[in-house]
Amino acid sequence: MAYQPVKFYQTGTFTVGNRLLPPEVRAVQANMRRTNSLNSGHRACQGCGEALGARYAIDAAMNATSNQLIAANATGCLEVFSTPYPETSWQIPWIHSLFGNAAAVATGIAAALKVKGRRDVRVIAQGGDGGTTDIGFGCLSGMFERNDDVLYICYDNEAYMNTGVQRSSATPFAARTATTEATGPDPGATFGQGKYVPAIAMAHNIPYVATATIAELHDLEYKVERAMQIRGARYLHVFVSCPLGWGHPSEDSIRVARLAKETGLFPVFEAIDGEVVSVSKIRRRVPVEEYLRPQRRFAHLFQPTPHLEVIGRIQAHADRNIRKYGLVDAGSE
């Protein structure tokens, strides 16, 4: 783990908190007075990974900035389920402008704060994979290149869920979406492995790039906190599951995210100035089938009989990640 592990065997570093741990080593989410930046009453689906990831990240950012935070939000599920007139779930100053401009709006906010000498107030831009890797990509890249003082958080659920599960450039190979149906000779998405924005962000040599999942809260919170200690353009790519779009039971949201990491399909790491400085190792390596099977979007890979060639290709992708990022400790297997 990138963060300081807590030697506590009953629950290790993995539970949210523990009555026996000193408060400072518990997660922000364990705090009775956490900010609940994204409050109850939002209209996200049962078990929504994005709602969870957003509260995790923004609460952590609030904690790191003593609540001096402003957020710009791209159009998407998060925006729609959090702020339908006449109610908003946000407890922080928050603005939604357009689908493709969250990064630029945040740049504007940061510029305004700089002019006004409010260095204490920090700015976050957030959006889904559509608003980040597709339509908002230009603004995102511009924000990176100028090294604007903004933390951009992408909540990646690998498709356009708000509009009814259409394929985005973050949709993985073979996944079924409404625009990559599971029919024909090669069902599901046939566009390679998806656009990997964390690597593209690193190519901008911005001070901080990190990935995280909703399955490892401490790691996610550590990365948000670290990001808030740095000035300049920062990027956090959070893997969030979508029970509706992926077709898994709502209670499996965290488990599926955990499997994405444990298979190696979603590498969890952090990079400083374009160089990977730490990776979150795989604890119990599992084959990709374990990740694919619980999700209906991959059901066609197993019916009527397993499509070994396709599954093999996905496994190969996972193995490549494991080699590339050193996700498995030598000798641990």
Add this chain to the structure above:
Amino acid sequence: MRKPFAITLDPGSSLANHTGTWRTSRPVYLDRLPPCNAGCPAGENIQGWLAHAEAGDYEAAWRVLTLDNPLPAVMGRVCYHPCETACNRAQLDEAVGINSVERFLGDEAIRRGWRFDAITERSGKRVLVVGAGPSGLSAAFHLARAGHEVEIHEAGPLAGGMMRFGIPKYRLPRDVLDAEVARILALGVTLRLNTKIDRLLDAMKAGHFDAVFLAVGAHIGKRTTIPAGASARILDAVSFLRSMEGEDRPMLGRRVVVYGGGNTALDVARTAKRLGATESIIVYRRTREKMPAHDSELEEALQEGVLVKWLSTIRHAGDSSITVQKMVLDEKGFPQPTEEYETLEADSLVLALGQDVDLSLLEGVPGLEIIDGVVKVAPNMMTGYPGIFAGGDMVPSERTVTVGVGHGKKAARNIDAWLRGTTRVDTPKHEAATFDKLNPWYYSDAPKTMRPTLDLLRRQSTFEEVVGGLDETNALFEARRCLSCGNCFECDNCYGVCPDNAVIKLGPGKRFAFNYDYCKGCGLCVAECPCGAIKMVPEEI
């Protein structure tokens, strides 16, 4: 500020939207029965006292432990810990070393001189306990705690029963036993040694006892007819082991053969080694798998140089040798004789074929039912004679210290009820906290800590304790390996993983509550609860 209509909204206003109405099933907190508790013959609340140990509060842990068992230091040494066999953690890495933590707590209590709370209110009833073994001491303890006046009549010269006269020193140092017995007596329990009761009813009348608990144990070694030469030296295990407590040690010679496959047989063989025997051989008619003795003890014995003749029965015992007949297991697993014989050099033969109960004191007591030499008791441990209860080795059961202690507690509680003219109803047990109810991801890897063991040379020559104890740090480590199966330990997972902030944290020690106004019933809290303390129940629609 004058906010533009509709496009600009006040913070947190979504609280007006009660998403709880979406729910089709709701999460509820529950407590499940952990396998360790379920598996403990002494009925200890193991997870309960481990929880205090995890927090480093050893005295609190000891006090919770001793609510059920007054002999933790003893049990921490001689118990065969079925709790560890049942422990869910065994399916992760290794079972939690419950027994070693129990011993640590017991020793800590002796070291620090912790005492039981003084008895406050008295019932004015008198109870006679016959026998100062595990059951008797346990019963006396619990009865005293309940406010009754207790008198123990022990036939022997010292308290402890089999703990003293059956279990060798190297497994249970006597000072430990003495300390824990003394602590029980300190509650005001009267102990009369060398007091053998011949006619129970008379004794009751004479002492004005309102109830009796019988726990005389089984001290008569079983004999079997083996053709033997006139000068063949044959002893029985019980008396041999008992004689170890006396002044002059028994003479066995250099070559000792022990006949039997129970723990007692091992105790004898290991003791013989320590007495200087060059050969200590166990003859057993079945295989190692079938052996009733505990494997850990067999391991230690083998390490110490004890030899075992498997699938063998003794046909003849001569002056300086015995004849052994080889057996084979039939398809049903029963040993059948072969025509193969073997002769072993032997200076003495010790029979460890089990023990019988001395029931002489029960003569003239009406209504008792004796089956295969043991006294039949009702589920509440009462014999056929009202007011006379029995437990331990003299009733049908597995004959271990732990079972005895358990009987003592159970009997005491029922005697208490009986004395108060009520009948005790056990609270229904919670559903079992099986491994499949857990989410083990959240427990980090931590293999069991091994207790130090004495080096072989000294084990073969002295009676020093073989197995050492844990020090404070690894006792804490071991305690913290507990998964708290089935019972919330306030890890905050449910509070953290709820996408709708629908879990209310009530504060230290107060656990959590659900806010059903917002809970959408996604079930994440159930899936991510490490210890299986939440379940989903369907909503009535």
Add this chain to the structure above:
Amino acid sequence: MLKQTEGSRAVAEAVGLCRPEVICAYPISPQTHIVEGLGAMVKSGALAACEFINVESEFAAMSVAIGASAAGARAYTATASQGLLFMAEALFNASGLGLPIVMTVANRAIGAPINIWNDHTDAMSQRDCGWIQLFAENNQEALDLHIQAFRLAEELSLPVMVCMDGFILTHAYERVDVPSQEQVDAYLPPFTPRQVLDPAEPVSIGAMVGPDAFMEVRYLAHAKQMQALDLIPRWADEFRAAFGREAGGLVHSYRTEDAETVVVALGSVLGTIKDTIDDMRARGVKIGVVGIACFRPWPHAAVRNALARAKRVVVLEKSLAVGLGGIVAANVRTALDGRSTAVHAVIAGLGGRPITKDSLERAFTDAIAGKLEQNTFLDLDHAVVDRVLARERDVRRSGPIAENVLKEVGLGVTRAG
């Protein structure tokens, strides 16, 4: 202070005097010189307490302005032509959120075919995006309108577009009177936003509004622009009082007192029209001109008044609603609703085609002679278009129109770049 300087430079100085806090720059002709000038001021420190941000697109330029304005900063940017279209989505957003951003549009044609020269197609294409649209007749007015624009925008909490003709004004060296910082500070108070992103008082800006309230939101946007119709003249008067010059307002009438023929136009062409009118007046022709200084909100009453005594109206405009005709003319007709006044649209100067006095006088004379159709295309080469149309009738694969026209005119390939 009087100066002989370029229009873009004059505007840059005016914007600088308005103490903008965030400026977003993306290059596109003919607006570029303005942000270049501002960039230099910020770099040199002449313009302090200002962030100058080189963005990656016009879409980003407007988006950065949106963020800055929502965070309480006075935000400015400039664009033209394709750039304005590329930020179209953000334009609606800025007005929808009620953010007082000021933007210069250096009016330019829109392709295809690509054309960098002046006309009003860009501004007109965004006439309904909820921004206030002001048109400058010359560089002095362009300069003055920016000062008024910030005050107007911030009072109404609405974005304002100041339109000035690309090249014709942006690149023209003229005499301008640049006010002092004290004058501007006295006229333009510091920005106190209607709503602001502030941790001390958190709000959610940009909620999703459904059928239950969307009508009301749109109505309020309309109502706000209607308020502007009162405020714009008031501040034009205040401006005159403070700076001693005419600038802004809704409409300007020139020699219309007894005019039977009234020309209506926007922007720099008004100058050439006035000269033409002077010549015709000298020959006794009863003609005048009404300049539209504010196109959005549409000054319905003011236009109706200004044209009260006109027998015929000639709307000379640099834009074309393809399939309809004159865009401004269509608006003028609504102002004359219920009157018999003839309204002729004269589409002129598209893509930078020079508008000469001679051509104007010819058109006006035709109008008076009743020889104008509803839509007339000034100086259109009928021979060329007839030949192209003829060829398209006869030949299926007749090729690209633009290239055909160039062939016909004998220019060979386009020189535009």
Add this chain to the structure above:
Amino acid sequence: MFQIRIHGRGGQGVVTAAEMLSIAAFREGRFAQAFPSFGSERTGAPVVAFCRLDTREIRLREPIMQPDALIVQDPTLLHQVDVFAGLAPDGYILINTRRTFDDLGLGEFVRGFGAGHLATVPATELALRHVGRPVPNAALLGGFAAMSDLISIDAVAAAIEEKFRGKVAEGNIAAARESYRHVRRAIQEAQGAAKHAQAD
């Protein structure tokens, strides 16, 4: 109103010339309007810039089609573009060359123009000598001041200083002044020759 049209090629500072001319006029209290033939021509392509001078506000925005004066920064254009289009009868012509109108084959065309209305000056040479680069615009303005008497050479110098800094400004001013003297001398000679011719 006096209208000047300047012909040249991209990179020769044609537009700057018009702008400097307007600045010079402004400094002498006139209204002036300078603007390029809006386009995106690149280096080397023919370029036209305009400048109007007047004593009252200039509202006219059309390109200059009947110039009162022509400044030709590049004589090679004479054979490419109709630089003389719309030139007022007896208008002014200033050409950047060391040759004469006759050498250029314009003798016939300019017959009838007043002697003081025609001048050539080797502006590029002057620029090379004083500035070090072949930018003839400033030098030509000096010549135009000498020929037209509309603006003073000092106003031209001031305008140059407004546009350029340091050495470049000095060089251009020097070139302008030398060009001014050159043209003034040439015109005096021409006028003298004209008088002489009448005397005979």
